[in-house]
Amino acid sequence: MIRIDDLTKVYDAKTGPVLDRVSLTIGEGDIHGIIGRSGAGKSTLVRCLNGLVQPTSGKIVVSGLEISRLSGASLRTARRDIAMIFQHFSLLSSRTAAGNIALPLEIAGVPKDEIRRRIPVLLDVVGLSQKADAYPSELSGGQKQRVGIARALALDPKVLLSDEATSALDPETTEQILALLKDINRRLGLTIVLITHEMDVVRQIASHVTVLEGGKCIETGPTFDVFAFPKSFVARSFLSSIVAHDLPPQVQQRLLPSPGAESDPVLRIVFTGEAAHDPVIATLVEQFRIRPNILHGRIDYIDDRPLGILTLIAEGGAPVIDRVLAYLSSLGLYGEVIGHAVRPAAAGARRSAS
Ligand SMILES: Nc1ncnc2c1ncn2[C@@H]1O[C@H](COP(=O)(O)OP(=O)(O)OP(=O)(O)O)[C@@H](O)[C@H]1O
Ligand SMILES: [Mg+2]
Structure with missing residues (x-):
């Protein structure tokens, strides 16, 4: 037109x-x-x-x-x-x-x-x-x-x-x-x-x-x-006010761009409809032995289609993260490691050391 x-x-x-x-x-x-x-x-x-x-x-x-x-x-x-x-x-x-x-x-x-x-x-x-x-x-x-x-x-x-x-x-x-x-x-x-x-x-x-x-x-x-x-x-x-693409600042402060000795991957999962009912979190826990610490998440309806974005710290997930991403992709979900979260105890130790 x-x-x-x-x-x-x-x-x-x-x-x-x-x-x-x-x-x-x-x-x-x-x-x-x-x-x-x-x-x-x-x-x-x-x-x-x-x-x-x-x-x-x-x-x-x-x-x-x-x-x-x-x-x-x-x-x-x-x-x-x-x-x-x-x-x-x-x-x-x-x-x-x-x-x-x-x-x-x-x-x-x-x-x-x-x-x-x-x-x-x-x-x-x-x-x-x-x-x-x-x-x-x-x-x-x-x-x-x-x-x-x-x-x-x-x-x-x-x-x-x-x-x-x-x-x-x-x-x-x-x-x-x-x-x-x-x-x-x-x-x-x-x-x-x-x-x-x-x-x-x-x-x-x-x-x-x-x-x-x-x-x-x-x-x-x-x-x-x-x-x-x-x-x-x-x-x-x-x-930013509608879809949870960005993390709360207090979490962002704890993110490292690359993995450290005391860090866990931060995983962002985008659900775009079809697979949204899969027991993804249960699989992360049971199959990959990850302890998901959910940071942020919401589902919105855009043009009548559900769009869910979930950001979590995959505690203990560093060794298996590539397999996790392959698993998400096999479900048609988009997974991305957006950073690495320093464990709170390690962050405290680093602060007192410096
Ligand atoms: N008739 C005009 N003569 C000269 N400059 C103009 C004219 N109309 C707009 N501009 C300039 O063009 C730019 C874009 O203006 P425009 O009105 O298209 O923006 P906008 O995206 O609609 O902004 P807003 O959300 O504030 O309405 C501005 O810098 C404005 O000053
Ligand atoms: Mg205008």
Whole structure:
């Protein structure tokens, strides 16, 4: 549905590119999250997608049309397929909910009868049938965003761009709006590009994710894969509140990069669904004679698939660790030795010696 090739945007030659050779693909019917810190270039990227910002170089194709080459009337026509919702809703305060939703239809020259027929349908899609005549000042944040979504859907777009559309909402309302977007995505087959700085938004609804940092695309792929095996430090740090990739600092302090005389391997096991019911821990104890000291663990559901990460000190496991890794791999689990923990007694002895 969307192809971005080598997209570069320079606003000011002195400060360098805001987008730096970004390439990614977004499939039809995907919910694609774009995540990055403030200033990473997320809003610039979506503005390039709907032609509001002209790229310095590179190519953007949306639904077969090269947006980056269009201008004037042909760009306006192409934009009908690309709707957008915003953090602060951007509703007209002088118009009712129905009036706001009618606006893009009026601008597109849709006949009045047709508009009158479409408004109740659109209000129903977003669950606001009772609020047709309410003004924005009489609506809650969540209801305003529902009006924004209905307005965005008015011209039957193929792509919905969302720039931080839930950032001004409380957690419960955020969840309701995300559920609505997912529902619209399923029912209408609408492709959604979701800009956010919250990994939890990505976890809840995105099928794919791209991580932007300093204008560069540093990771892109199915959400589950990026969450389970993040390659970049930035992705890991975004994920730290959601997935247990990193260890508590007090444990990290005790880790050595290579085995010492008085150390045990620290094992990280990633469960990605299928084998999650195997008695792995019992096997470690009974077959390998390891005393697992569990440091950290949790199971999350990403895109409806379970992802479990368990970190443990494999006490007494140093001599058998290669066989343990082979055993995990035979189950289809990902095992990794992330360090070596000094035994607390040895750590104490070292401290008093120095
Ligand atoms: N119209 C503009 N002219 C000049 N510089 C701009 C313009 N728009 C954005 N920038 C700069 O481009 C960089 C990226 O901005 P952008 O708004 O795309 O970031 P963002 O990832 O959306 O950040 P945030 O999470 O804060 O919304 C920033 O350094 C910003 O100052
Ligand atoms: Mg932004």
